[in-house]
């Protein structure tokens with residue numbers, strides 16, 4: 192069975208690739224630079240003996256070049272899953288962001304994952320496959336920081352809710368993970384309030400749960416913080432500077 | 434790409450004697466590696482297990498290569514394996530052993546990276562038989578921010594290749610390397626222990642044992658018992674089914690130094706050494722030892738390093754010629770006993786290798802001394818430096834964090850040539866560390 196990992200070059204995407212390959216799954220790894228996914232593909236093939244194909248694709252581009260992706264699928268076992276860990280943030284992401292950056296963050300974090308999901312939905316429906324999306328605790332409540340990122344991830348979360356509704360009874364599994372801090376480059380330079388989780392541990396949980404449906408928090412304690420932030424009185428919340 | 438790829442991190446040498454805060458990047462994609470301004474000073478970092486500040490420095494961006502740890506190609510006909518430089522020794526061995534493959538030059542800690550091994554041209558448990566790390570490197574790819582990617586080997590850019598093996602990251606970031614593996618000679622090792630009265634006796638024993646593993650360990654506390662020790666001698670053995678993984682809790686420079694004080698002093702060092710000697714006497718032969726346990730003795734045995742605590746330790750390691758080893762051992766013993774030096778442990782290995790760049794290599798005997806730190810430590814090591822100069826020895830820059838430019842000028846065989854090469858190759862001296870600053874190479 193083959194899984195496509197969008198954003199499979201680094202961080203959580205790479206950890207997912209390592210986990211799924213170790214379990215014998217074939218993979219198609221997508222990111223902007225084929226040097227990264229090419230190296231990872233070689234590594235997974237050498238270590239785990241599975242077929243892995245790298246594909247270079249920029250999610251910021253529109254329309255997405257599906258042909259390249261579709262053509263490599265022909266060399267693989269049937270498609271079983273689409274994993275969408277790609278994501279991007281920007282230190283300048285505050286209310287008042289430039290139109291160009293706003294469009295970039297919206298495309299990579301929301302529109303492109305939805306387009307990919309739509310494109311492979313019929314095939315995954317046929318194969319009783321899985322679709323897995325990834326959001327962030329940054330969506331708990333809009334703040335001045337990460338404004339466009341959180342908005343895009345909220346939109347993605349809503350789209351996954353619609354997908355879950357659509358998928359019910361159609362044999363597709365659909366999951367959406369709301370993630371806390373991860374020890375990856377996305378947050379490497381940020382001063383974090385809490386310890387960050389190892390992407391490997393998150394990938395283990397995602398693999399274990401891959402045929403379940405629903406929305407999950409990882410690591411789980413983040414659910415409590417997420418709710419606390421949502422329930423904070425406005426008079427307190429507006430003073431927070433995180 | 435996220436713009437926030439750099440943070441400030443406090444780095445500490447493994448010996449705990451020097452710390453500083455500097456910019457830190459952990460590239461996990463090629464574009465990250467290439468993203469800093471090409472004129473910005475930087476230094477690559479592997480596992481951070483050098484005892485000296487070779488992988489960080491004042492105002493130098495530390496590029497941590499540990500995410501560049503992918504296996505790239507294996508040629509089963511030639512047994513060559515191409516990997517990224519951030520691969521750790523344990524990852525290499527856990528891949529190789531189940532495939533009946535082996536790599537002979539393994540320094541003592543499993544989380545050391547291959548890039549760090551090339552950069553310090555490290556040695557394993559029997560350098561006399563196996564040579565040093567660079568003897569097993571077929572090809573390297575380097576990234577230099579102003580020159581791009583360069584592939585080098587003994588035949589392609591041979592001078593750059595030689596200056597990178599033992600070049601402490603100063604010629605650029607090693608991104609990939611191709612290693613020559615061998616077939617695994619046997620699934621396990623038989624490790625024998627021989628008690629010896631002094632280091633000179635160990636030299637005799639090690640000279641006559643043509644074994645696969647060969648080194649000795651000695652009590653180096655001053656006094657009548659100075660030098661009593663154990664010779665470790667290992668041969669491949671067919672007996673045991675090889676355990677392909679090693680269970681250990683990672684130790685870093687930070688976790689090594691958790692204890693706020695040093696538990697080692699004249700008394701505790703003597704007691705610990707006596708216990709080790711006693712143990713060695715009764716555990717004479719250990720019939721089957723796993724390859725990984727033998728290669729990485731410090732993985733499960735972390736107390737030796739951890740008990741030096743926050744004050745840290747000083748290690749000095751040097752290579753002395755076959756001719757001078759006898760006189761050197763006598764002089765070292767005299768110095769230690771006369772000055773009541775804060776020395777704890779001494780070890781010996783017979784050595785053979787090709788000296789390149791800043792590496793400590795050649796033919797002779799490697800002598801390592803570990804000291805706990807007190808007000809006499811640095812004065813003692815200063816006197817030892819004088820002795821080393823008199824003996825014409827070479828110092829190991831990765832194990833000794835205090836070697837000055839003056840001492841290095843006489844004890845690092847390739848320093849002058851390396852400096853000449855480096856200043857012609859990279860006029861702006863982009864790659865910099867505390868080590869390069871200290872040796873006048875920045």
Ligand SMILES: Cc1cc2nc3c(=O)[nH]c(=O)nc-3n(C[C@H](O)[C@H](O)[C@H](O)COP(=O)(O)OP(=O)(O)OC[C@H]3O[C@@H](n4cnc5c(N)ncnc54)[C@H](O)[C@@H]3O)c2cc1C
Nearest residue numbers: 479480481482483540541546548549552555556601602607
């Ligand atoms: C417990 C212990 C046991 C040891 N046993 C031995 C032993 O038996 N034999 C021995 O020879 N040594 C031994 N060492 C020393 C160790 O092997 C060396 O210091 C080695 O260089 C550490 O590698 P590292 O990956 O930790 O690199 P670091 O300590 O991070 O860096 C060391 C040097 O390598 C350079 N470097 C790292 N990665 C790259 C790269 N990708 N490209 C270019 N340069 C790079 C750095 O710039 C720096 O100059 C031991 C150390 C410890 C802590």
Ligand SMILES: NC(=O)c1ccc[n+]([C@@H]2O[C@H](COP(=O)([O-])OP(=O)(O)OC[C@H]3O[C@@H](n4cnc5c(N)ncnc54)[C@H](OP(=O)(O)O)[C@@H]3O)[C@@H](O)[C@H]2O)c1
Nearest residue numbers: 198200201202203222223249250277278327372373375377
């Ligand atoms: N890290 C955290 O603390 C954290 C917290 C909450 C949620 N999350 C979410 O978790 C997911 C994984 O994040 P991570 O930490 O693993 O991030 P990461 O290490 O930065 O990886 C992001 C991945 O997305 C890919 N990507 C980014 N922009 C792209 C583009 N334009 N086109 C194609 N691919 C692109 C990257 O590939 P290239 O750059 O090579 O193209 C990379 O593979 C993301 O959705 C993120 O929002 C992360």
